[in-house]
Amino acid sequence: GAGVSQSPSNKVTEKGKDVELRCDPISGHTALYWYRQRLGQGLEFLIYFQGNSAPDKSGLPSDRFSAERTGESVSTLTIQRTQQEDSAVYLCASSPRGTTETQYFGPGTRLLVL
Amino acid sequence: AQSVSQHNHHVILSEAASLELGCNYSYGGTVNLFWYVQYPGQHLQLLLKYFSGDPLVKGIKGFEAEFIKSKFSFNLRKPSVQWSDTAEYFCAVNARKAAGNKLTFGGGTRVLVKP
Numbered sequence: 707g708a709g710v711s712q713s714p715s716n717k718v719t720e721k722g723k724d725v726e727l728r729c730d731p732i733s734g735h736t737a738l739y740w741y742r743q744r745l746g747q748g749l750e751f752l753i754y755f756q757g758n759s760a761p762d763k764s765g766l767p768s769d770r771f772s773a774e775r776t777g778e779s780v781s782t783l784t785i786q787r788t789q790q791e792d793s794a795v796y797l798c799a800s801s802p803r804g805t806t807e808t809q810y811f812g813p814g815t816r817l818l819v820l
Numbered sequence: 821a822q823s824v825s826q827h828n829h830h831v832i833l834s835e836a837a838s839l840e841l842g843c844n845y846s847y848g849g850t851v852n853l854f855w856y857v858q859y860p861g862q863h864l865q866l867l868l869k870y871f872s873g874d875p876l877v878k879g880i881k882g883f884e885a886e887f888i889k890s891k892f893s894f895n896l897r898k899p900s901v902q903w904s905d906t907a908e909y910f911c912a913v914n915a916r917k918a919a920g921n922k923l924t925f926g927g928g929t930r931v932l933v934k935p
Contacts, residue, residue, distance in 0.1 A: 747928075749910070749923070749925040797864065811865070
């Protein structure tokens with residue numbers, strides 16, 4: 707079956723513009739996660755969805771960041787008024803129920819803010 | 821809050837050498853432990869995991885890791901590496917009682933195996 711997919715794979719934008727990043731989880735997975743990986747660093751948790759609700763948004767770095775999810779399907783991460791420090795790889799992962807099982811990662815979206 | 825540290829940022833070794841990557845975490849409660857690997861140009865994928873039971877866990881491609889609770893460590897090992905083990909390795913933990921089980925990652929270790 708298909709894995710987690712993300713689009714676009716690469717995005718270059720100008721400082722101050724808004725961007726939308728998309729994640730398609732594995733079909734049937736109720737839990738969805740967004741992480742960010744800055745250059746030379748580990749992954750940082752951003753937000754977790756269970757279905758279309760977000761019980762844990764604690765990792766969102768500022769109010770410029772928001773995310774939504776349609777049912778148990780696609781999720782969109784939106785960054786408003788992008789800043790250069792937002793440049794990173796944004797990774798999405800899904801898991802069947804959001805309990806102790808493995809998270810499956812997508813290929814990521816590489817965002818560069820000029 | 822939990823944190824994870826990986827001691828080495830870069831490791832270079834020759835084929836057939838043994839590999840050990842250190843991972844220590846900071847969290848007072850019960851955790852699940854993971855090692856993920858990212859091969860060049862590929863997705864992050866699970867190498868092995870520990871939830872409970874035997875603290876010595878075996879993963880794919882001949883890797884193993886040992887959970888030592890008293891040391892808050894979960895070091896990754898492979899007795900004899902191959903060129904194809906060139907990758908970046910990430911240790912991760914989640915707190916078993918945390919809603920959603922978000923992962924906290926270490927900074928990663930880049931491993932280069934010379935043929």
